Amino acid sequence: MYDLIIRNGTVVTSSSAQKADIGVQNGVIEEVSTTIRIDAKKEIDATGLHIFPGAVDVHVHFSEPGRAEWEGFRTGSRMLASGGITTFADMPLNGIPSTIDKAALLQKAAIGEEKSLVDFALWGGLVPGNLGELEGLAGAGAMAFKAFMSPTGNAEFEAVGDLDLLEGMKRIAELGKVIALHAESGPVTTFLAEQKRRAGRVGADDYLATRPISTEVEAVERAIYYATLTGCPLHFVHISSAEAVSVIQNARAEGVNVTLETCPHYLLLSHDTLKEKGAVAKCAPPLREKPDQAKLRKVMKMGKIDFLTSDHSPCTPDLKEMKNGSFLDAWGGISGGGQTLLAAIRFVKEEDIPLTTVAKWTAEKPAERFGLAQRKGRIAPGMDADFAIVSMEQPHVVTPDNFYAKHPISVYMDETFPASVQSVYVRGREVFTSGTGPAEGASGKWQVDVVGPPVL
Known part of the structure; x- marks a missing residue:
């Protein structure tokens, strides 16, 4: 007898979407087959629903310890669970202390295990002066x-x-x-921003002009050259332009160990959103003009971008206020960690491409690249029983009541997605149910013993 059987759902993997049953024992997938012929302590009828592998979001900012008023592990993980994200990796900045040495890593891990509803990994940071800390961070469990x-x-x-x-x-x-690198040319963006300030030009168009696509491309090219000199596996976060994607793909073709991600906001939103909604849509790199957005969507459809992450980067509401109407000085970051899976589904529906790409972009590929693939990212025997059960017929509208983050302030507020998350499981435990919301308690585990070598 299994602990749990999910019956009659359409199981979505990176290679197929077909009706199957899933049997779970001790939090692990034991069987995936057309029909499971034994019983379970609990059975779920998923007829008419799609079962996706729990999403793996390797790019979120929870700002705890030190800035939990921005976001914290409890609220942030509840938000992620509501969107079908079952594993996340918390970035090393914004917390105080930042995660730049072993002590800070272990401090953050303890907070995560005390408060997180879903499983997590942790990034270490490379900053000026901490070269001597890198080995300790890696040995203590930093994912990357x-x-x-x-x-x-x-x-x-x-x-x-x-x-x-x-x-x-x-x-x-x-x-x-x-x-992983935030790749924008620091000297150029700093110079352009200072020129705008001196001229008193601080509007939405001016902000975009301080971070042109060329600054992303230049930084990408430089980092790739450094990767060839050092042999370091390289990943680019939140790539916003097709031009940068082309440079990265050319380098990979020449043998460089390099991957890239983009974010839902670059695919679904444009610079017009910044002009319409204000600083709630400010991020770095910035949202691009519609023709540039269209080019990014095209290369995403062509499979030239490895995966999606949210880059959930919240702050307190006052930091999004534009003093004297200045877009240049408002905090840059988009809050939206719970929207990645639904955004991927919306994208594939709009572009008429297979649902299998959703499983690849949101779960399988990020897990592979960052060493989590032995337990996370796929629906298969031996993997953790992490699922997002989704209705493809019932739309989801983002509201303050179902956003669940610390601050219900987001560019996605009132946005409609063509599917909705009905329930979510982490290692066989239900952590979210539509209608009742995220579960109580903290059952998330630091994936320190799971992390293995990266896969290109």
């Missing part, structure tokens, strides 16, 4: 490392210069880890 090539706006987590980046990449390669 994150660094910035442009100013962060955070005194606790500064951008690295070229020499620190090169030396850091060399050491990270020796540790068998991946470095």
